[in-house]
Amino acid sequence: MPKRSYTAEEYRDEVAALLPPLPVTPLPLADCLGLVLAEDVVAGVSLPPFDNSAMDGYAVRAADVAAAPVTLPVADDIPAGRVDVRPLEPGTVHRIMTGAPLPPGADSIVQVELTDAGTTNVLVNEAVVAGKHIRRAGEDVVVGDTVLRAGTVLGPPQLGLAAAVGLGTLPVRRPPRVLVLSTGSELVAAGEPLPPGHIYESNSVLIAAAVREIGGHATVLRFVPDDVDKFRAVIAEHAPGADLLITSGGVSAGAYEVVKDALTGQGVEFVRVSIQPGGPQGFGSVDGLPVLTLPGNPVSAALSFELFIRPALLGALGHGVVSRPRAKARTTAAMSSPEGRTQYRRGRHDDGMVAVVPVGGPGSHLLSSFAASNCLIEIPLGVAEVAEGAEVDLILLD
Ligand code: AMP
Ligand code: MG
Numbered sequence: 001m002p003k004r005s006y007t008a009e010e011y012r013d014e015v016a017a018l019l020p021p022l023p024v025t026p027l028p029l030a031d032c033l034g035l036v037l038a039e040d041v042v043a044g045v046s047l048p049p050f051d052n053s054a055m056d057g058y059a060v061r062a063a064d065v066a067a068a069p070v071t072l073p074v075a076d077d078i079p080a081g082r083v084d085v086r087p088l089e090p091g092t093v094h095r096i097m098t099g100a101p102l103p104p105g106a107d108s109i110v111q112v113e114l115t116d117a118g119t120t121n122v123l124v125n126e127a128v129v130a131g132k133h134i135r136r137a138g139e140d141v142v143v144g145d146t147v148l149r150a151g152t153v154l155g156p157p158q159l160g161l162a163a164a165v166g167l168g169t170l171p172v173r174r175p176p177r178v179l180v181l182s183t184g185s186e187l188v189a190a191g192e193p194l195p196p197g198h199i200y201e202s203n204s205v206l207i208a209a210a211v212r213e214i215g216g217h218a219t220v221l222r223f224v225p226d227d228v229d230k231f232r233a234v235i236a237e238h239a240p241g242a243d244l245l246i247t248s249g250g251v252s253a254g255a256y257e258v259v260k261d262a263l264t265g266q267g268v269e270f271v272r273v274s275i276q277p278g279g280p281q282g283f284g285s286v287d288g289l290p291v292l293t294l295p296g297n298p299v300s301a302a303l304s305f306e307l308f309i310r311p312a313l314l315g316a317l318g319h320g321v322v323s324r325p326r327a328k329a330r331t332t333a334a335m336s337s338p339e340g341r342t343q344y345r346r347g348r349h350d351d352g353m354v355a356v357v358p359v360g361g362p363g364s365h366l367l368s369s370f371a372a373s374n375c376l377i378e379i380p381l382g383v384a385e386v387a388e389g390a391e392v393d394l395i396l397l398d
Contacts, residue, residue: 004271007381008307008342011273011281015308018283018290019244019316022176026169029162032154034215035172036318041148043165047141051102053078054133058093058115058122059106062130071123078103093122102134109133141165151320173318176243178211180204181221181234183249183258184296202367203248203294203301210305211246214313226250226258239289243316246309249296251280259293268293274381276341277364278304297364303344306376306397327375327394329356335386337362337379346373349394356394374398 006014024038053059064072075092078085080099088094088105096102096109107130116123141147147165148158154170162170187201188194208218219242221234235245250259251270259282260270268284268291277300282293294304311322329349335358337343346369347356356377360369376395379386386392 006271006273006281008273008275011271011283012308012311015283015292016312016315018285018292019176019312021318022173022243022316024171025174026171027174028169029159029167032159032162032170032172033156035154035175037148037150037152037154037158038171038173038318039150040146041162041165041167041170043141043143043145043147045141045166046138046143047164048135048137048139050137052080052135053096053098053100053102053109054135055109055111056097057095057109057111057113057133058124059088059096059103060093060108060110060124060128061088061090061106062108062128062132064091064093065110065124066127068124068127071121074119074122076103077119093124095119095122107131107134151318153319173316176211176216176313176316177241178208178216178218178313179221179235179238179242179245180208180211180218181231181245181247182296183226183231183247185225185256187249202298203296206298206302207246207248207294207305210302210310211313214310215317216313226256228258228262231258231262235286235289239287242289244309244313245286245289245291246294246305247291248294248301251282251293251295253280263291263293267291274341275303275307276338276343276362278307278344279341281308295364298367299346299370300364302367302370303364303376306395307344325396327353327396328391329353329394330389331355331377331386331392332357332388334388335362335377335379337383337386339382339384342381343379344395345377345379346370347375347377347394348373349375349396353394356392 072093074095076094078094078096078100080097085101085103088103094103108128110124110128114126182201182204186198188198190200204220208220211218247259250257267286268282270282272279273281280295294301314322332355346359349356359373360366378393
């Protein structure tokens with residue numbers, strides 16, 4: 001039997017348990033940015049694959065230019081990509097471009113800047129040591145090397161390396177497919193005229209963006225009036241193939257709590273988490289689809305995602321690190337907090353992480369304060385007053 005009341009840590013674990021690891025699948029490199037590699041990657045080719053020139057210039061035998069300045073005949077021209085490269089005869093040079101294969105017999109490259117750039121004969125002004133400006137096969141990667149380890153978060157350099165060893169896809173935990181549904185008869189989509197008594201809907205925009213930011217696929221469902229049948233119909237229509245449904249609104253203590261009314265007894269537990277804002281939460285599964293129901297106030301919804309859903313989704317994606325970095329700083333203003341809850345204030349820390357300025361009050365409707373913040377100030381359970389200048393715990397969002 002689930003509990004009715006949770007600490008933030010307990011609830012975070014409960015939410016994480018709801019989202020199992022996502023399946024591993026090969027995805028095109030272009031779709032892998034930010035995802036986690038699920039298996040080691042072994043190089044099928046060496047890098048470079050063959051000895052080649054690191055400079056535009058002339059392939060030479062170092063002994064032939066030891067007495068520079070010296071003029072030598074240019075016997076051939078080797079652009080990058082040419083494969084029928086002739087051996088270099090003693091006493092001659094080949095003009096060669098960066099990345100072109102080194103001709104057999106050559107032991108160094110004279111860069112073009114050290115010559116008169118001739119094409120029939122070339123004046124070489126300086127001697128070179130053998131091996132100069134040659135990139136040897138396998139210098140970077142040897143065929144059979146493990147070049148990327150399972151668990152690596154795939155950023156631009158890792159994706160570039162995968163392509164360099166010839167891979168078109170990588171095995172990753174695929175992005176979660178997340179449905180986002182806001183409820184509230186007062187809600188109007190941004191861009192529409194605003195009738196009296198209505199407000200612009202913002203939670204679905206914020207939550208969907210937060211899902212995408214960590215590599216998930218978010219589908220925003222058109223929000224419905226506070227009507228249980230319409231709510232159920234929208235979910236039933238979109239549930240197939242989804243990994244998670246996130247709703248906002250309709251879970252608190254008032255009347256017309258559409259999410260509570262529709263999902264109570266259907267596999268979702270409505271509980272209280274001892275945090276502020278964001279106390280009323282719901283979790284469970286409806287017909288096999290994990291469901292998380294967030295309170296409607298914008299900061300409550302955002303904070304709920306931040307504290308509970310973000311780490312759970314990162315875990316399902318295979319990330320080793322699922323929590324934000326933390327720090328400590330001194331608050332520039334006193335704060336009070338309900339003793340029985342962990343309070344999350346919005347704040348701005350300075351670059352040196354010395355001071356933090358609380359931004360706005362504790363109200364869960366103050367979205368502009370959240371948007372102006374770069375951290376959360378965590379005031380723990382049992383603390384009612386924080387004095388100006390006291391050291392506080394920060395969760396860093398930037
Ligand atoms: P509720 O949890 O449905 O009682 O909503 C709490 C408060 O948040 C109310 O003032 C709602 O108007 C507001 N709210 C609920 N959902 C949204 C939303 N999607 N976007 C912006 N504000 C919302
Ligand atoms: Mg509502």
